[in-house]
Amino acid sequence: MSFLVLDHLQKSFGTTKVVHDFNLSVDKGEFVSFLGPSGCGKTTVLRMVAGFETPSEGQIVIDGQDVTRLRPNQRQIGMVFQSYALFPNLTVAENVGFGLKVAGVPRAERGPRVAEMLDLIGLPDLGGRYPWQLSGGQQQRVALARALAPRPRVLLLDEPLSALDAKIRVSLRNQIREIQQQLGITTIFVTHDQEEALSISDRIVVMHKGIADQTGTPSDIYNSPATHFVAGFVGTLNRFEAEVVDAASGHVRVAGAGILLERPLPPGKVVLAARPESLQIAPEGIPAEITGVEFLGSVQRLRARVDGAEVVLDRFNAPGEELPRPGARVHLAAARASWLVLPE
Amino acid sequence: MKRLWSWAAIIAGSLYFLLPLIGTVEFSLRMRRGEYSLDAYRSVLADPNFRDTFGYSIVMALLTIVLGVLIVVPTAYWVRLRLPRLRPVIEFITLLPLVIPAIVVVFGYIRLYNTSSVLPLTGTAGGTNLLLLCGYATLALPYMYRAVDTGLSTLDVRSLTEAAQSLGAGWVRIIGRLILPNVLGAVMSGAFLSFAIVIGEFTMAALLNRPAFGPYMQLLGANRAYEPAALAVIAFAATWGCMGLMQLISRLLGVRKTAK
Structure with missing residues (x-):
């Protein structure tokens, strides 16, 4: 039985509905992230769980207890x-001792x-200090300790890393995950940062316009996006208009180049997609023209144009390797399994 | 050149505030012909009416501060937390005592609460004291509200409240343990102004016929020469002394430095 159940939650502010029929079951000790752009309703759902907003409809159950009106x-x-x-x-x-x-x-x-x-947050000697004497990262760790001290049933994290600089953000998110696993506490984490959500969650709920577009493991969300929005929001995705030549075998044509997907497709036109790291320059494939090269440290990013649309390819940085120059004409290909067929 | 103007402004301001004070002190010491003495002070301090009225006004001032804090802190907090759209309305209401003369307020009280009314508060000393206290709280409202509201504006009231609620705290603990200590500096400035207003207030106390310090000063000023000057100096020193004491007490009670 699920530890935390959000059952048909809805929330309206005046005539504006900000959360539409939100359903989620979270197991005890699970770490679930709500991921979405600003205004998608993720914080509103979190605030309903916390009790700061009252649902217009629906029910919130924690450990078998209906807390909707508490x-x-x-x-x-x-x-x-x-x-x-x-x-x-x-x-x-x-x-920390307030609760x-x-x-x-x-x-x-x-x-x-x-x-x-x-001790748990690694600040054993700072108990006598005041908050203003601490750095942002230390303050947030104290806030975490304060929230955990009374042994809550559920831990809610409302964009806890957004105000911190990049390096501290990474180390603190790892620390949050370690502590969460150590204590086995059921946790909901709200973020608009996909990397954060992908790196520390057991499951992710991608939200869009008050609706849970997709719920799944980080791998599911990244590798098998269920909607166009999820595909576009989580990671970078290259899209290609494709014409289905043979629906049964999954033979399609993109910019004049044939691709055999070996999976059944609907007849007519489909949208194929590939992640930047899946696309490669190959002797045969989709014709493209390189438009730019960016050095990003561990990764080199190539920009190319296919049929007027821009696509992106990521390659690991290999010192000494010669990269195509802007203006070069190349062919792009991807492993069969890495092609995504986006739903209409 | 800019510096010169700054110094000129400081010197002009100092003279404006200090000269009358120095003049008053000097005059209060001239009761004995041909030499400076403390005779005027001795005379004032020996007057039992001084002790009674000054004591009365100090007690009323402290009660006014308590009443003001009890009314203003929760109101300003709630407006910031839940009713931000009502802020202009509340601000307007708190400004009314500045535009409605005290005499209008006190006549309103007398008319509403006289001995032939449903609530005959003026019929007893306690009832009249209560009316005067309410009047003083009203007079101090613009200063107290502004001070507290400014103090609250430096806090993330909503997040602090929600953090405390998620830790199990109720409203009384949130306001008493978290909000009030964090706006205590602002409350103290509001208290200072309230104290100063109440100590010298004349109209309400005189019309409600209460033994306050304001009417006593007026009475003494009308009948004596040097004593009123000594009285003014004593009142000035006592007011500052009381405020210093309040600051000291608030520190001793464990009020600590808050976030910058």
Whole structure:
């Protein structure tokens, strides 16, 4: 049985519906990310789980208990905010111990628990400092410790890494994942950063215009996007208009070049797609003209034009390898299995 | 050249504020003919009416601050948290005491709460004190609200509230333990202004016939020469002394430095 169930959740603000019939079941200890652009409704769903927004319709169940109408302070949920939201008048230790104090945990038990949490986040010696004496990354780790200290049933993370710089973001997201796995706490993580979602989630819910477009493992989402939106939003995708020559065998024609997919296709026209790392320059294939080369460190990115549309190819950086120059005419190909056929 | 103007402004401002004070102090010391003395101060401090009225006004000022904080902090907090669209309306309401003269307010009170009304508050000393307290809180409202609202604007009220709620805190704890301590500096400035207003207030106290310091100063000023100057200096020093004490107490109560 699922630990957290969001059943037909809907939310409207006035006449504007921001969440449409949202359904999700999360297992105990699972790490689920809500991924989507700004305004897609991901934070609204999270806030409904936290109790800061009341669903217009639907039900929220945690560990078998219907919490839909419970106040936020009755839900036993830990939340970490983008802006840290540490209490500025309290020290780090007091911040971490705040939830325990509210819950009436005796001082003798609070101290060791606070110390345990500070150890967990790697800041054992900073208990006496005030939030403004910490860096952004340290503040967010304290916020995480504060949320975890009262042993919440569910941990909610609302874009916790957005305000941090790139390097700290990567190290903190790994730390969040480690802690989550160590404690086995059910977690929902809201982000608009696909790399973040792909790297630390057990499952991802890609949201678009208040709807869960696709729910699946990071690999499912990246390799088998269910909608055009998911395909476009998660990673970079090259699209090709293709004419189906033989629907049964999956023989299609792209810019005059034949491709055999060996899978049944609908008759007429389809949209084929390939990731930049799947496309390669080959002796035969789709005719293209190189329009630019970018050096991105570990990767070199080639830009090419196919039938007037721009496509992108990524190749690992191999020092000494000669790359085609802009203006060169080449052929592009991809392994059969890596071609995606996008739904209409 | 810019510096010169800055210094000129500082010197002009200082003279504007300090000269009358120096003049008052100097005059208050001239009660004994031909030499400076503290006779005027001795005379004032020996007057039991001074102690009674000054004590009364200090108590009323402190109660006004408490009432002001109880009304303004939750209101300003709630407006920022849940009713931001009502802010202009609330601001307008809090400005009304600046444009409605105190005499209008106090006549309104007398008319509404006289001994032949449904709620005859003016019939008893306690009831009249309560009316005066409400009047003082009204007079201090523009200063207290602005100070607290400015203090709240430096906080992410919504996130702090939601963080506290997710940790199980209720409204009383959120306001008392998290919001109030973080706007205490602003509350203290509002309190300072409230204190200063109440200590010298004349109209309401006189018309409600309460033994406050304002009417006492007026009475003394009308009948004596040097004592009113000494009284003004004492009141000035006592007001600043009380404010210093309030700052000290707030620090001793564990109010700590908040985020920059």
